[in-house]
Amino acid sequence: MSDWITVCSESDLTPNTGLCALLGGEQVAVFYCGKTRKLFAVSNYDPIGEANVLSRGIMGSIGEATVVASPLYKQHFNLETGECLEDTEHKLKTYPVRLHEGEVQMQAA
Amino acid sequence: MSKQRVVVVGNGMVGHKFIDNLINHEKADQYEIVTFSEESRLAYDRVQLSSYFSGATAADLALTDREYYRDNGVNFVLSDKVVEIDRAAKVVVTESGRKEPYDKLVLATGSFPFVPPIPGNDKEHCLVYRTIDDLGMIKASAKESKVGVVVGGGLLGLEAANAIKNLGLETHVVEFAPRLMAVQLDEGGGKLLRRKIEDLGVKVHTEKATTEIVVGKECRYRMNFADGSHLETDMILFSAGIRPQDELARKFELEVGERGGIVVNDNCQTNDKDIYAIGECALWGGRIFGLVAPGYTMAKVAVSQITGGDELFQGADMSTKLKLMGVDVASIGDAHGNTPGAQSYTYNDEIEQVYKRLIISEDGTRVVGAVLVGDVDAYGNLLQMMLNDMALPENPAALILPSTGDSASVGLGVDALPDSAQICSCYDVTKADIKAAVAAGCTDMGGIKSATKASTGCGGCAALAKQVMDAELASLGYEVKNDICEHFAYSRKELADIVRVKQIKTFDELLESHGHGLGCEICKPAVGSILASFWNDYVLKDEHIGLQDTNDIFLGNMQKDGTYSIVPRVAGGEITPEKLIVLGEVAKEYNLYTKITGGQRIDLFGAQLHELPLIWKRLVDAGFETGHAYGKSVRTVKSCVGSTWCRYGVDDSVGFAIDIEDRYKGLRSPHKLKFAVSGCTRECAEAQCKDVGVIATENGWNLYVCGNGGMRPRHADLFASDLDRETLIKYVDRFLMFYVRTADRLQRTSVWLENLEGGLEYLRDVIINDKLGIAEELEADMAANIANYQCEWKTTVENPERLKRFKHFINSDEADNSLAYVLERGQRRPATKEERVQLVELVD
Ligand SMILES: Cc1cc2nc3c(=O)[nH]c(=O)nc-3n(C[C@H](O)[C@H](O)[C@H](O)COP(=O)(O)OP(=O)(O)OC[C@H]3O[C@@H](n4cnc5c(N)ncnc54)[C@H](O)[C@@H]3O)c2cc1C
Numbered sequence: 001m002s003d004w005i006t007v008c009s010e011s012d013l014t015p016n017t018g019l020c021a022l023l024g025g026e027q028v029a030v031f032y033c034g035k036t037r038k039l040f041a042v043s044n045y046d047p048i049g050e051a052n053v054l055s056r057g058i059m060g061s062i063g064e065a066t067v068v069a070s071p072l073y074k075q076h077f078n079l080e081t082g083e084c085l086e087d088t089e090h091k092l093k094t095y096p097v098r099l100h101e102g103e104v105q106m107q108a109a
Numbered sequence: 110m111s112k113q114r115v116v117v118v119g120n121g122m123v124g125h126k127f128i129d130n131l132i133n134h135e136k137a138d139q140y141e142i143v144t145f146s147e148e149s150r151l152a153y154d155r156v157q158l159s160s161y162f163s164g165a166t167a168a169d170l171a172l173t174d175r176e177y178y179r180d181n182g183v184n185f186v187l188s189d190k191v192v193e194i195d196r197a198a199k200v201v202v203t204e205s206g207r208k209e210p211y212d213k214l215v216l217a218t219g220s221f222p223f224v225p226p227i228p229g230n231d232k233e234h235c236l237v238y239r240t241i242d243d244l245g246m247i248k249a250s251a252k253e254s255k256v257g258v259v260v261g262g263g264l265l266g267l268e269a270a271n272a273i274k275n276l277g278l279e280t281h282v283v284e285f286a287p288r289l290m291a292v293q294l295d296e297g298g299g300k301l302l303r304r305k306i307e308d309l310g311v312k313v314h315t316e317k318a319t320t321e322i323v324v325g326k327e328c329r330y331r332m333n334f335a336d337g338s339h340l341e342t343d344m345i346l347f348s349a350g351i352r353p354q355d356e357l358a359r360k361f362e363l364e365v366g367e368r369g370g371i372v373v374n375d376n377c378q379t380n381d382k383d384i385y386a387i388g389e390c391a392l393w394g395g396r397i398f399g400l401v402a403p404g405y406t407m408a409k410v411a412v413s414q415i416t417g418g419d420e421l422f423q424g425a426d427m428s429t430k431l432k433l434m435g436v437d438v439a440s441i442g443d444a445h446g447n448t449p450g451a452q453s454y455t456y457n458d459e460i461e462q463v464y465k466r467l468i469i470s471e472d473g474t475r476v477v478g479a480v481l482v483g484d485v486d487a488y489g490n491l492l493q494m495m496l497n498d499m500a501l502p503e504n505p506a507a508l509i510l511p512s513t514g515d516s517a518s519v520g521l522g523v524d525a526l527p528d529s530a531q532i533c534s535c536y537d538v539t540k541a542d543i544k545a546a547v548a549a550g551c552t553d554m555g556g557i558k559s560a561t562k563a564s565t566g567c568g569g570c571a572a573l574a575k576q577v578m579d580a581e582l583a584s585l586g587y588e589v590k591n592d593i594c595e596h597f598a599y600s601r602k603e604l605a606d607i608v609r610v611k612q613i614k615t616f617d618e619l620l621e622s623h624g625h626g627l628g629c630e631i632c633k634p635a636v637g638s639i640l641a642s643f644w645n646d647y648v649l650k651d652e653h654i655g656l657q658d659t660n661d662i663f664l665g666n667m668q669k670d671g672t673y674s675i676v677p678r679v680a681g682g683e684i685t686p687e688k689l690i691v692l693g694e695v696a697k698e699y700n701l702y703t704k705i706t707g708g709q710r711i712d713l714f715g716a717q718l719h720e721l722p723l724i725w726k727r728l729v730d731a732g733f734e735t736g737h738a739y740g741k742s743v744r745t746v747k748s749c750v751g752s753t754w755c756r757y758g759v760d761d762s763v764g765f766a767i768d769i770e771d772r773y774k775g776l777r778s779p780h781k782l783k784f785a786v787s788g789c790t791r792e793c794a795e796a797q798c799k800d801v802g803v804i805a806t807e808n809g810w811n812l813y814v815c816g817n818g819g820m821r822p823r824h825a826d827l828f829a830s831d832l833d834r835e836t837l838i839k840y841v842d843r844f845l846m847f848y849v850r851t852a853d854r855l856q857r858t859s860v861w862l863e864n865l866e867g868g869l870e871y872l873r874d875v876i877i878n879d880k881l882g883i884a885e886e887l888e889a890d891m892a893a894n895i896a897n898y899q900c901e902w903k904t905t906v907e908n909p910e911r912l913k914r915f916k917h918f919i920n921s922d923e924a925d926n927s928l929a930y931v932l933e934r935g936q937r938r939p940a941t942k943e944e945r946v947q948l949v950e951l952v953d
Binding site: 007008012014015016017019020021022027030033034035045049050051052053056057058059060061062063066067069071072074 | 595596617626627628629630632633634651654655656657658659662663667669670671913914917918919920921923925927942
C-alpha cells in the first residue's frame with residue numbers, strides 16, 4: 001500500500017461540495033458530506049460528458065447511495081463505488097481518502 | 110374532371126371557418142373557392158372585438174391572412190359586396206360589377222345591428238358595435254365626447270357599455286325591457302346584475318322607450334323618452350339586437366323566415382339545393398343562432414354535404430357564460446322556466462351579491478335551465494347535467510348552494526359524464542378527446558391544450574377540462590403527485606410557502622424539518638432559488654454554495670469542455686464605446702471566443718476556472734456588473750432604440766428598459782425570465798415573445814405577459830393597456846413575485862399561465878384587482894429583494910476566501926491539461942474528438 005499524501009487541509013473543505021486535487025498526475029474529485037462527515041474521492045473525469053468536471057457537480061443522495069450529479073448532463077455517480085446509476089457501463093475510479101490531524105489525505109489507487 | 114366552383118358570400122367568422130374546413134378536407138383539390146367580403150379585411154375574431162379597445166390590433170384579431178389564403182388557392186375579393194344572385198345562370202354579381210359563376214353558393218352574411226326607427230338615429234356620433242371599423246369610429250367619437258349612451262341592455266349592449274366606460278365616458282345604458290339581459294336572465298338575476306353594474310358607475314335606465322333624438326342643452330344630443338323624461342348625451346351606441354343579413358335571399362326569392370333569416374334544412378341547404386346558408390344569417394328550426402359555436406357546426410355540416418358526406422345540423426345549445434364588466438354571468442337552457450311544470454330552487458345572497466336559480470323538470474329529475482350571477486362555478490356541472498340528460502342528485506339544491514368544506518360530495522363527478530360529453534364547445538372537444546390525450550401522454554393542462562385545443566377559445570371550460578384530465582390520470586393509476594423529488598414530499602410551490610411562512614433561511618434547516626436524505630440536483634437548486642428569491646443572500650455563502658447548479662456555483666455558464674462563458678450585464682442593450690473596447694481588450698487578452706447574444710449582450714467563451722476572477726476584476730473595475738446569464742433569474746430587457754433616435758418611436762424604450770432591468774436584475778426565479786420594451790407598435794424588440802413585454806402606445810404602455818420564444822413558442826397575452834410607468838412597475842412587481850411563489854420548478858411563465866386555474870382572467874384578478882389580498886405583500890417581497898441586491902461578482906472578487914475555489918486544483922496552480930482548441934473563422938473553439946487525436950499526433 002502506498003503512502004498517504006496530504007492534498008489540502010480540513011479548512012479547505014466546504015460541506016456538501018467537491019474540490020479537485022492533483023494526485024500524481026491524476027485529477028481526483030474529493031467530496032465532503034456535512035451530515036455524515038464522510039469524505040469521498042473519485043476520478044474527476046466525466047466519462048459521458050468527456051471533460052474534467054465532476055468535482056463541480058451537486059452532491060446528494062439517491063435512496064441510500066451518496067452520489068454526485070455530473071454538472072454537464074446530470075448522470076449520477078455513486079461516490080462509494082464510482083458506478084454510474086443511469087449507465088452501469090461507466091464506472092469511475094475511486095481513491096482511498098481520509099481526514100488525518102486536520103489534513104485531507106489520499107492514496108494513489 | 111374540372112374543379113367545382115364554390116363561392117362564399119361573406120368572409121366573417123363562419124364563412125372563414127367553412128373555407129378553412131374545405132381546404133383541409135381530403136377532397137380539397139376538387140374545389141375552387143372564391144370568397145367576397147363587404148368589409149375591407151379578411152375574417153377576424155368578432156367575439157374578441159372588445160379587446161380592440163384594450164390594445165389588441167386588427168392583426169391580433171385576424172383569424173387568417175392573405176398568405177394563408179393564397180397558399181391554399183383561395184381567391185378573395187375585399188370591400189366588394191355581392192348584390193345579385195342569378196340563380197338560373199348560377200352567377201353572382203358584386204357592387205363593382207364583378208361576375209362570378211358558381212356550382213355551389215354559400216351565404217355566410219352574418220347579421221347586422223338593429224337600429225330602432227327613432228327620428229334622429231342617423232346623426233353623427235350615433236353608432237353601432239359590430240365591426241373593427243365601427244370600433245374605430247367609436248374611438249374617434251369618444252375623443253370628442255364626455256357622455257355616452259348605449260341603447261340596449263342585452264349581452265352586447267353591456268359589453269359596449271364597458272368599452273365606452275373604459276374610454277373614459279360617463280356611461281348610461283337605456284333598456285326598453287324592465288331588466289338587463291332579458292333574454293338570458295330571470296328577474297332576480299337581472300336585478301343583481303343591475304346592482305353590480307351600477308356599483309361600477311354605469312347608470313342603468315330600464316323601461317325607457319326613446320321617441321326622438323334632438324339637439325341637447327348640456328351635451329350634443331338629448332334623448333326624449335315616451336314617459337316624458339329625457340337624457341343628455343354626446344354619443345349614442347345602438348345595440349338593440351341583431352337581425353340576420355338576408356337581403357340577398359329576399360331579393361332573389363330564397364325562402365326566409367317571418368322575422369328574417371334564410372331558411373335552411375338539416376343539411377344547411379336553402380330551398381335552392383345549390384345554395385347553402387350558415388352562421389347568423391341562417392334560420393334553422395325557426396331559430397337564429399347568435400353565437401359562433403353553432404355557426405361553426407353549420408360550417409362543418411355544409412362542407413360535409415358539399416363533399417358528399419352526411420353530417421347534419423341538429424340545433425345547438427345556447428347556454429352562455431361570460432364576464433360583463435368583471436361580473437360573472439351565466440345562463441343555461443330554459444332560464445325563464447317556461448318548460449311546462451318546471452320548478453325551481455333559488456339562492457340569493459345579497460351580502461356577497463350572488464344569485465343562482467336552478468330550474469328542474471316537473472318530475473324533479475332533470476336540469477332544464479339555470480341562471481347564475483356573481484358566482485358561476487356551477488356552470489360546467491349544470492350544463493353537462495342538462496346536455497347529457499343526467500339524473501339530479503338526491504338534494505338538487507346543493508348544486509347551487511355555496512360549498513361547505515366537503516364540497517367534493519356535491520357537484521358532479523366528472524366520472525358520471527359520458528365519453529361523448531362536449532367539454533369545450535369552442536373547439537368541439539369531448540371528454541373522450543381529453544381522455545385520449547391523457548392516454549397519449551399529456552399530464553398537464555398545457556399538454557391538453559396543445560393536443561386538443563380544449564379551453565383555448567373562450568376558456569370557459571378550463572376548470573372542467575382539468576377535472577376530466579385529473580380524473581383520467583387518476584384512473585390510469587397516476588398518482589397526481591407534485592412532489593419535487595424523493596427528498597421532499599412537497600411541490601415547489603409548497604416548499605416556497607414553507608420557506609416564506611416559516612422564515613427558513615438554509616437548505617439544511619428545510620431538509621431537517623421537512624425532508625429526508627441528503628437532497629439532490631433537483632431539490633437543491635430549487636430550494637437555493639427559493640431562498641434567493643425571498644432572502645436574496647449572496648449565493649456563494651458556505652451554507653448556500655452546495656445548492657447551486659452547474660452554472661451558479663462558479664457564476665458562469667459551463668461549456669461542453671468544462672470552461673465557462675462570461676456575460677456582463679448590458680442593461681437595455683445600451684453600451685458605451687469605452688465599455689465595448691474593454692470587452693474587446695479582455696477577450697483578446699484571454700483569447701475568448703466572442704459572440705453577440707440574442708439578448709443584446711456580448712458573450713465571451715472559453716475562460717478557465719482560475720481566469721474567471723481575473724477577468725471579472727477587470728470588468729468590475731471598468732463598471733460592469735454580472736449579467737446573471739448563468740442563473741435561473743432575470744436575464745435581459747431587450748429594447749429597440751425608441752423615441753430618442755427612431756423616427757417612429759412613440760416613447761423612450763431604451764430608458765424604460767434600463768430602469769426595468771436595473772430594478773429586477775438578479776431576481777432568482779423558477780426559470781429564466783426575459784423581458785423586452787418596444788418604443789412603438791412596430792415592436793422591433795419582439796416584446797410579445799417575452800415573459801414580460803412592454804410596448805409604448807400613444808396613451809401609455811401596454812403590458813404583455815407570459816410569452817415565450819425558444820422551444821415552445823407562445824404569443825404573450827395583453828395583460829393591461831395604456832399604463833403609466835408607475836402602475837406598470839407595480840403590476841410587474843406583483844406578477845413576478847406571484848410567479849416566484851407559485852410556479853413549479855423550471856416552469857416558464859408561459860406554461861405556468863396555461864396551468865393556472867382561471868387563466869389570464871384570474872391572473873388579472875390577483876394582480877390588478879388584488880382578489881387574494883396579497884398585492885401589498887408581493888410588492889414588499891419585491892422591495893426587499895431589490896434592497897438586498899448585490900453584484901455577485903463584485904462581492905466575489907473582493908473576497909479572497911471565496912476566490913480560493915476558483916482554481917482547477919486545490920493543491921496545484923496547474924490548469925486542466927485536457928483542453929484542446931482549433932481555430933475557426935479567426936477564433937478558437939473546443940476541438941472535436943477526431944480533431945483531438947490529430948492534435949496529439951501533431952504534438953508527438
Ligand atoms: C361585440 C360582439 C361580441 C360577441 N361575443 C360573442 C361571444 O362571446 N360568444 C359568441 O359565441 N358569439 C359572440 N358574438 C357573436 C359572433 O361574433 C357571431 O356569432 C359570429 O361572428 C357570426 O359569424 P358569421 O360569419 O355568421 O357572421 P359575421 O362574423 O358577422 O360575418 C359576416 C360577414 O359577411 C359580410 N357580408 C354580409 N353581406 C355581404 C354581402 N352581400 N357580400 C359580401 N359580404 C357580406 C359582413 O360584412 C361580414 O363581414 C359577438 C358579437 C359581437 C359583435
